[in-house]
Amino acid sequence: MKRGLLYPLLTSLLLSTVACHPVGLPSDRVVAYAFQADHPGSDVVSVTVGEGDSASAYFHIVFRSPNEDGTHEAVWLYQRDTDGEWRVTRKETVR
Numbered sequence: 001m002k003r004g005l006l007y008p009l010l011t012s013l014l015l016s017t018v019a020c021h022p023v024g025l026p027s028d029r030v031v032a033y034a035f036q037a038d039h040p041g042s043d044v045v046s047v048t049v050g051e052g053d054s055a056s057a058y059f060h061i062v063f064r065s066p067n068e069d070g071t072h073e074a075v076w077l078y079q080r081d082t083d084g085e086w087r088v089t090r091k092e093t094v095r
Contacts, residue, residue, distance in 0.1 A: 025049060026078055026086045031059045034088065035074065041066040055080045 028047040035044055045062040052058055056079045062071050077090035 025052075025057050026059075031061065031076065031078075035061050035063065035076070038091070039063070039065070045071055050075075 031047045032044040035047075036042055043064040045064060047062075048060045050058040050060050056077060059076045059078060061074045061076060063074065064071055073094040075092045075094060076088050078086045079089045081087050
């Protein structure tokens with residue numbers, strides 16, 4: 001393939017890929033920061049996304065509470081609202 005055709009081809013491929021993919025889920029870092037803001041002094045061990053779809057996702061947050069032994073798990077439901085932003089709509093702690 002000629003060099004002059006390669007760059008326009010790659011550019012159009014990149015733009016079509018970006019245009020076809022929806023805005024992604026909140027990052028683990030964003031979820032951990034929000035959790036720590038809600039639970040000052042807690043230490044987030046891990047954040048994983050569980051079940052969900054393009055409009056909702058359950059994040060499983062493993063954390064340590066201050067002055068307590070062991071870890072706990074919280075499950076936060078993030079849902080995409082009408083303006084496309086992800087918001088926490090439910091918070092549950094699993095002991």
